[in-house]
Amino acid sequence: MALDKIGIAKRIAQELQNGWYVNLGIGIPTLVANYIPSGIEVEFQSENGVLGMGPFPFDGEEDADLINAGKQTITTLPGAAFFDSATSFAMIRGQHVQLTVLGAMEVSQNGDIANWKIPGKMVKGMGGAMDLVASADNIIVAMMHSNKAGESKLLINCSLPLTGVACVKKVVTELAVLSIIDGAFHLIERAPGVSVEEIIAKTEGRLIVPEFVPEMQL
Amino acid sequence: MNKVVDNVTDALIGIQDGMTIMLGGFGLCGIPENSIGELVRKGTKRLTCISNNAGVDGFGLGLLLETKQIKKMISSYVGENDEFERQMLSGELEVDLIPQGSLAERCRAGGAGIPAFYTPAGFGTEIAEGKEVRIYNGKPHILEEALTADFAIVKAWKGDTAGNLVYKAAARNFNPLMAMAGKITIAEVEELLPVGALDPNEIHTPGIFVQRIFQGKEFEKRIEQRTVRKRD
Numbered sequence: 001m002a003l004d005k006i007g008i009a010k011r012i013a014q015e016l017q018n019g020w021y022v023n024l025g026i027g028i029p030t031l032v033a034n035y036i037p038s039g040i041e042v043e044f045q046s047e048n049g050v051l052g053m054g055p056f057p058f059d060g061e062e063d064a065d066l067i068n069a070g071k072q073t074i075t076t077l078p079g080a081a082f083f084d085s086a087t088s089f090a091m092i093r094g095q096h097v098q099l100t101v102l103g104a105m106e107v108s109q110n111g112d113i114a115n116w117k118i119p120g121k122m123v124k125g126m127g128g129a130m131d132l133v134a135s136a137d138n139i140i141v142a143m144m145h146s147n148k149a150g151e152s153k154l155l156i157n158c159s160l161p162l163t164g165v166a167c168v169k170k171v172v173t174e175l176a177v178l179s180i181i182d183g184a185f186h187l188i189e190r191a192p193g194v195s196v197e198e199i200i201a202k203t204e205g206r207l208i209v210p211e212f213v214p215e216m217q218l
Numbered sequence: 219m220n221k222v223v224d225n226v227t228d229a230l231i232g233i234q235d236g237m238t239i240m241l242g243g244f245g246l247c248g249i250p251e252n253s254i255g256e257l258v259r260k261g262t263k264r265l266t267c268i269s270n271n272a273g274v275d276g277f278g279l280g281l282l283l284e285t286k287q288i289k290k291m292i293s294s295y296v297g298e299n300d301e302f303e304r305q306m307l308s309g310e311l312e313v314d315l316i317p318q319g320s321l322a323e324r325c326r327a328g329g330a331g332i333p334a335f336y337t338p339a340g341f342g343t344e345i346a347e348g349k350e351v352r353i354y355n356g357k358p359h360i361l362e363e364a365l366t367a368d369f370a371i372v373k374a375w376k377g378d379t380a381g382n383l384v385y386k387a388a389a390r391n392f393n394p395l396m397a398m399a400g401k402i403t404i405a406e407v408e409e410l411l412p413v414g415a416l417d418p419n420e421i422h423t424p425g426i427f428v429q430r431i432f433q434g435k436e437f438e439k440r441i442e443q444r445t446v447r448k449r450d
Contacts, residue, residue, distance in 0.1 A: 047318065048244040049388050059446040064247065064439035065375075065389040071245040071298075072445035082387055084394045084422075085244070085270070086326040089319030093337065112342075123306060123315070124297030130345070131319030134338040165342030 001193045002174040003216075008142050010035045010218050011189075012101055012172050015140060016042050023047065023092065023132060025102030026070040028142040032101055043079075045097055047088050047128040052080030069128065089128070093135045100136040102129060104143045104168075106158040109205035111168040111180045113141065114160035126163060133164030145173040145202050152204035154178070154185055175199050177216065184208050189216045221381040221431045222410065226256040229404050229432045233257070233369055236289075238266040240325065240370040240396040241279065245271050245298070245442045248389030249278050250373040250406040252434040258285055266290040268367060270321060270392050272302045277440050286310070292365070294318035298442065317345065320362050322395055327364035329398020329427065334363045370400025373434070374423070377407035378414070381428030382421045390422060397427045406434040 003011070009031035016022065016032075020042045024030050033044060033053075044053040046068040053068060054075040062073040091097055106114040113133055116126040133139055146152055154171065171178045176199045177189040184206040190199060192215050200207060223229045230253060233239065243249030254273075257265075258281050265288050272291055273279035282288050283301050290312035296302050305311035316324070317339040327335055336359035340346050350361040372393040375386035383405055385393055397403050405423075410433040 046388075048247070049391050056445045056447045058449055062441060062444055062446060063387065064441050065387040067245065067247050067388050067441075067443070069244075071247070071442040073441060073443070074445075076387075082385075082390055084390050085318065085322035085392050086395050089322055093319060093339070120307070123303070123313075125293060125295035125315045126317055126340075126345075127295035128318040130317035130343060131337075131339040134317075134341060162343045 001191065003191045004174070006031060007191070007218060008172050008174060011177065011216050012140055012142055013037060015099070016040050017098070020098040021045050021051070021091070021096060022099045022101070023097050025129070027103045029101040029103060030070065045091060047092065047132070049083050049085060049088050050074070050076065050080065052077045089131050092128070092131055095135060095137060097136060099138045099140065100132045101140045101142055102132065104141045104153070105147070106153050106155055106160055107141055107143070107168050107171055108155050108158045109180065109185055110183045111166045112158050113163045113168050114158040115163050117161045119161065129163050133167045136167070139168050141168050141171045143171070143173060145175045152202055154203045154205045156205050175202065187213050189214055191216055192218070219425070220379050221425065221428055222379050223430050223432050226252045226406070226432060226434070229253065229406070229430050230256050230260065232402065233260070233262055235262055236264045237368040238268065240367040240400055241267060241269040242372040242391065242393035242396050243269065243271070243278070244388065244391035246274065246278050246440050248373050248385065248391050248393055249273070250371045251437055252406050253371045253404065254278060254281055257282060257287065261285070261287065263287050264289040266292065268292040268325070268365060268396070270294050270318060272296045272299050274298045274442060275300055283311070290314065292316060292321070294321050315345070322392060324362055324365040325392065325395040325399045328366040329395065332364060334361050336360065337362055366399050366401065367396070368401055370396040370403045372397045372403065372405050374405055374407045376409045376411060376416060377405050377431050378411045378416050378425070379431070380413045381405060381425030381431050382416050383407070383423035383428065384416060384420060385422050394423045397423045402429045403427055404429070405431040407431060408434060408437060
């Protein structure tokens, strides 16, 4: 069974390590905050200027001045801090943030990522994504394995305008966990009940498959 | 030094057609609502606006887009505005999209007297086209130039008559950086206090960066993505 979005988020949450500062992008990455393994303490950074983000507010307690990078109303936890946008990206560029999780439209076998523009169709802008992917040591992409047309999003080369070059280290999809090493996707784990053959069929880029591919433990 | 002006109309004196203005805010959070309303009333045209976002349809900078007062936008993310997308795709509006961190640092640099800096953000992408590349620590970086503006308009929570400013929560965002980068910086505040009322330890923008300050009125503070959780 392929995972749903929550499954993807749960699997990524297993990557969290104690003491990390983590930046979560919009969409599936935001859900990761709901599944922090017990005993792990992390702090979430939002690039609009918040460290120590807490859960969404209760109805009636929203504050227009307190939002995350997705413009959603949030709360803060004890120990939180606010700062300006230059300081925020100093944290990111200066590699003070240990993990970045973001979505993508395409990822290539050498770790290129495209997620900000479809020429002639959709131009939303890159927001903080280019700064994040250019500087973070540890970038995990959370996305579906194929697009809505059924085409693989794990490619030899990205066809869309790039957000960053050779930066993605790991991809978690509804089918698999893959790492990117030396110009190839390496199959690390498969979703429960998903066959290696299905993953091979849906991965366009170069895929290295070990003899034994364990199932994800969720 | 008293920087107080009576109202938004006096605050915006001197903003003319064709000028470049910076406007603080992230999404609709921390935007100078009173000043945007006044720019619509004034009808100033062919503006180049430097702002992280472009508002939404019917609020924030979306109001100035509807009246076609903006010639060019310099932003990092503009995804929430249909009128913006229409004007951009039809070629009516010039748009310069910049990585958010580079945009923030370019404003900071403009105010800090640093003409340009190298950053890894955007290397190998279309935003690096035509920009100088240098390798530092084995990694390619691109040269990004500072931004300044004829006017910077910022929104603060509290300000005193000397122009010292304090922002609230995530409404700080680009405001302190743009305050530094305006030839003339106008601060619109929720609460205007007498000099001495703010603790010098707690000031975010020192008054030296602010030329005019006024008490804003009737802040709507619209929420773009109201997101709540259920009480158990």
